Amino acid sequence: MIEGLYQALTLSTLLWLTVGVMIGMIVGTLPGLTATMGTALLVPFTFALPTGEGIAMLGGLYVCAMFSDAIPACLVNTPGTPAAMATAFDGHPMTLQGRGQEAIVASCFSSALGTVFGAGCYLLLAWPLMAIALKFGPPEFCWLGVFALTIIGSLAGDSILKGLGGAAIGLLISCVGISHGNELSRFTFDIPPLQGGVSLVAGLIGIFAIPQVLSMVSELRRKEFIAEYKPKSGETLKTIRKVMEHPWHVLRSSAIGSFIGILPGAGSPIAALVSYNEAIRWAKDKSQFGKGDLRGVTASEIANNAAAPAAMIPLVTLGVPGSSPAAVIAGALMLRGLNPGPELFQNDGALVYSFGWSLLFAGIVTFILGSLFAPLLVRIIRIPLRLLAPLIMLLATIGAYAIRNNIFDVYIMLGLGVFVFLVKRLGFHPGPIGLGLILGPIIEPSLIQALYISDALGVGKVFFTGTINISLIVLTIVSVGLVAWSRRKDAIQERESTSAKS
Amino acid sequence: MKTQNKYLSRGLLGVVAGAVLAVSGGTAMAGAHGGKYPNKPITFIVPYSPGGGSDQQARRLQPGLEKALGVKVRIVYKTGGGGAVGFGELWRSKADGYTISNVVVPNIVIAGKKASVGFKAGKFSYIGMTERAVGALMVPKGSKLKTLKDFIAAAKANPGKITVAGVGSTGKVNMAALGSILNIKYTYVPVSGGVGKMIPMLLGKHVDAGMTASNHAVKHKASLDAVVVAGSKQIPALTNVPNESKWEYMTTWGVMAPPGTPADRVKVLSAALLKATRAPSVAKAISNGGYENMYQTPAEAAAYIAAAVKKFGN
DSSP: OHHHHHHHTSHHHHHHHHHHHHHHHHHHHSTTOOHHHHHHHHHHHHTTSOHHHHHHHHHHHHHHHHHHTHHHHHHHSOOSSGGGHHHHHHHHHHHHTTOHHHHHHHHHHHHHHHHHHHHHHHHHHHHHHHHHHTTOOHHHHHHHHHHHHTTHHHHSTTOHHHHHHHHHHHHHHHTOEEOTTTOOEESOTTOGGGGGOOOHHHHHHHHHHHHHHHHHHHTTTTOSSSSOOOOOTTHHHHHHHHHHTOHHHHHHHHHHHHHHHHSTTTHHHHHHHHHHHHHHHHOSOOTTTTTTOHHHHHHHHHHHHHHHHHTTHHHHHHSOOSSHHHHHHHHHHHHTTOOTTHHHHHHOHHHHHHHHHHHHHHHHHHHHHHHHHHHHHHGGGGSOHHHHHHHHHHHHHHHHHHTTTOHHHHHHHHHHHHHHHHHHHTTOOHHHHHHHHHHHHHHHHHHHHHHHHHHHHOHHHHHHOSHHHHHHHHHHHHHHHHHHHHHHHHHHHHHHHHHHHO | OHHHHHHHHHHHHHHHHHHHHHHHHHHHHTTOOOSSSOOSOEEEEEOSOTTSHHHHHHHHHHHHHHHHHSSOEEEEEOOOGGGHHHHHHHHHSOSSSSEEEEEEETHHHHHHTSGGGOOOGGGSEEEEEEEEEEEEEEEETTOTTOSHHHHHHHHHHSTTOSEEEEEHHHHHHHHHHHHHHHTOOOEEEEESSOHHHHHHHHHTTSSSEEEEEHHHHHHTTTTEEEEEEESSSOOTTSTTOOEETTOOOEEEEEEEEOTTOOHHHHHHHHHHHHHHHHSHHHHHHHHHTTOEEOOOOHHHHHHHHHHHHHHHOO
8 A cells, every 4th residue: 555655656646647637627617528528538648658647647537527516516506517416505505695715615625525535445445345335236226216315305495395296307307218127118209319318417407507597597687797706815724614613524424425436336426415415414503504504515525526536446346337437447447458356456456556545636636726726716607697698508508419429418408407497486496306317327227126136035025124225214214204394393483483473 | 906807707718618619629520521431530339338348348449440440439338228228329320430339249139129229130230240258147256056056956946036137138038048948947137237237236145146248257257156158168268167058148249330331431440340359469358358259241240140130039
């Protein structure tokens, strides 16, 4: 491990790592350019470099993109990658209150914390954590998805029914296309491009960016800018202190992010959502969540960054990548004739460890660059709305197209965007719809597989035995119960206060 | 202060606009026309998730293809529906030689049998098959079903209680063939997205066994045991694993283009593919990986598919 540290600490490794981080900054900021696409575009350039430097650059890009996707999420309410959806819930309200710089600096610092924690897990606990993660089979994944759905309770706004409705719409949209396992077409209405399903990235851009643009246009007469912004000096230190006021919160978010990152197939978006939900559950004062609570931003950003190095753990221990960018990095290694997995760990342990250290340093470099650029980045909100709205529209369109080079995805994005803009006026929140879109591909295949396994072993044994299953079920019931209880309490209080007034 | 703000926001606009140009430049390049083929990047669709056999095939061939064709080859993943999503995507792509994909036989024939998938396996423009592997039934290390005898005995003692994972309908057909030879009953569990997704399920012992191919058995030798392989002979890289000669199942990987791709472009692609597969490093990687090397012309590949359609298409 120490040998790996020496390898990672060379000037050229740090230099290429920084280049990767800078590219990641751009990739993450632009909606539609995901970390997967960024790393894939960068792979050919890394062949000119030695292996250690090459994968350090790819890792730097991945880590930084998990931070910079928070920039558009906070400033213009459009997550740069699916992993930043939960960041927008509190980050954008903060911007609207003139706390844009605080939100960006907090994201950046949280990302660094999360990355260092995740990389620490990679360096110290890769094998034992992987052994636990392997206990997650189809029924466990299914329950994890169901548990993550309980976040609706925190996202739904005034009506829990509309929240459930929104999530149902999202889940249904995620079912479009050829089904998992038995190759049947669903909801395709004989439109061939729908066979491939609705792209998650294009869908999320539609749900978040388009309604944002439309409401900017409809507010043009009343508002010239998104929000006020005055650069403040000393903001960085002040924000760091604020984040560190909640050490237990930081630790919890890091642990959740790292563990969910290790589960093959779950990834950063789920890590951020579960962490956000837990942040609300454990907070004493829940009233400010969704209205600009700093802890909402840090919960999401710590977790989605911790998940990035953690997603490399199944790659180096089992030879199975834990996320799509990890898969691209696996491909880059295989092209060099290396077989990522237990074999590589044995034959070239120094390389495996130096990669872990590189990921850790990438978090630190991300923080340095991010906090330096934060005052500049926040100025995006000083672009007049009449310029900003078409600019976001342009970026959204290019992003939706670029994800699969398919114009049909642009139509889907526009259609969903207009739909969400309209239902928003009926009190639906885009959050639950996005949640359904993200969780559908986790819940559905695992549910189907678990049901097949039930044919052999029985439903009760598959779904309702095992520590993990039981824990997730209990957590789900407790979550639902707590939401129902607190909503009832709020309703009674409100009734009392209105009757007191009259 | 106000003017300074203005300049800053303009500068920022410039940065954003530059980034937009950079991104759209990439896509605009893909729209260039005319001239010699190929003169712009080629998209290589991988219909199975990263880490699986198709991904490895594409990644192995990518440098050789790029060198032979003189343009970039971009790999994109279009996964789902047991490969049907990616095959369908290629079916609908422009037949200009700028979009190609893996073909996996018999997966494409089995997935293409359902009318709703919208493509016909026999109609693509095939460039050539590059390697094949025989079916392999695998169990995690330490399993009680490690030998074929134990596996059969356990399946007969508890009919339908043993779970076997496989990729989509293809794995189902493959396992059904072995099941009828061994005369056993089991429960099939379909995995979507490829073998990459099945390995953790096996390692975590969430299913008893997995239906894959000899190449995966070689790659994961350290953590998984092969119970039996298909075909008339043993696999050199898998000593002590018995073969079942009545079980003829074989997975073949190749490269194909959309139906109706012009013959001259197919010819260019075929020459590049043969060059890439014959490169000593690639040829060695294939044979060491538990595969058999194949070098086919487009006509031979089309005949190979036609035979598979005849065998699996009904």
